[in-house]
Amino acid sequence: MAEPKFAPSILSADFARLAEAVIAVEKAGADWIHVDVMDGHFVPNLTFGPKMVADLRKATRLPLDVHLMIERPEEWVDRYADAGATYLTIHIEATRDVLGTLAAIRGRGVRPGLTLNPETAVDVVMPYLGSVDLALVMSVHPGFGGQTFIESALDKVRTIREALDEQKLAAELEVDGGVKPDNCARVVAAGATVLVAGSAVFEDPAGPPAALRKFRQALRR
Ligand code: DX5
Ligand code: ZN
Numbered sequence: 001m002a003e004p005k006f007a008p009s010i011l012s013a014d015f016a017r018l019a020e021a022v023i024a025v026e027k028a029g030a031d032w033i034h035v036d037v038m039d040g041h042f043v044p045n046l047t048f049g050p051k052m053v054a055d056l057r058k059a060t061r062l063p064l065d066v067h068l069m070i071e072r073p074e075e076w077v078d079r080y081a082d083a084g085a086t087y088l089t090i091h092i093e094a095t096r097d098v099l100g101t102l103a104a105i106r107g108r109g110v111r112p113g114l115t116l117n118p119e120t121a122v123d124v125v126m127p128y129l130g131s132v133d134l135a136l137v138m139s140v141h142p143g144f145g146g147q148t149f150i151e152s153a154l155d156k157v158r159t160i161r162e163a164l165d166e167q168k169l170a171a172e173l174e175v176d177g178g179v180k181p182d183n184c185a186r187v188v189a190a191g192a193t194v195l196v197a198g199s200a201v202f203e204d205p206a207g208p209p210a211a212l213r214k215f216r217q218a219l220r221r
Contacts, residue, residue: 003219004188005031006212007065007174009198010056011047012145018052019059021202028209032065032086034176034196039070042094043143050079057084065134065194067115067176069142070094074101081108089113089136092125102131115176117142122156126163132171134194135160139187140177145198149178154190161191181214188219 008030013021022033035053040046053066063086073090074097080088088110095101105112113134116125118141139153160173174194175187184195204211
């Protein structure tokens with residue numbers, strides 16, 4: 001099985017010690033840092049904005065995988081691009097101008113990503129696969145860490161994987177929510193190339209390096 005990239009979500013880290021958290025997972029071999037931006041409208045929770053992304057940019061050399069759980073993401077593209085986002089992923093449910101927003105992101109030299117909520121049919125994202133560098137399948141209802149993986153996400157991953165392969169598209173296929181050492185092999189087998197994990201990494205009593213080792217071991221079995 002091809003080794004996926006690991007993108008620890010700092011949503012489950014101590015917000016007062018984010019630089020330490022990012023440095024810890026970077027040392028432990030994380031590939032990306034997943035940054036969950038929430039506006040209290042698109043999702044019933046609030047996290048942080050562009051300044052946090054800019055400050056994180058100074059704390060690590062890893063790609064910043066910014067997941068925008070916000071309404072009207074088109075109004076924020078410039079600020080997150082200025083802040084140094086590497087990937088900027090928008091929700092298809094959050095904007096009326098999906099193509100225009102993806103193009104604006106790419107126009108700023110940032111890699112555009114598109115995601116969908118668990119209740120959104122996978123069909124709606126299929127026409128946009130050629131316009132993104134990242135397709136993200138949500139496997140929990142966005143807003144909070146520590147929720148249970150929704151199994152039907154795997155079918156969406158397989159559907160998107162097939163389409164990417166058929167169309168010879170190299171976009172990353174990421175899965176976010178409830179990803180743990182005990183289900184990550186199934187997620188990768190379905191075709192994911194990037195695994196987001198928040199609580200499994202930052203709430204493991206053994207610490208983030210041991211947590212990432214558990215994922216890698218699970219994938220070797
Ligand atoms: C949920 C966020 C996720 C979250 C995942 O809205 O998009 O990135 O941090 O957390 P876990 O891995 O705990 O489900
Ligand atoms: Zn996320």
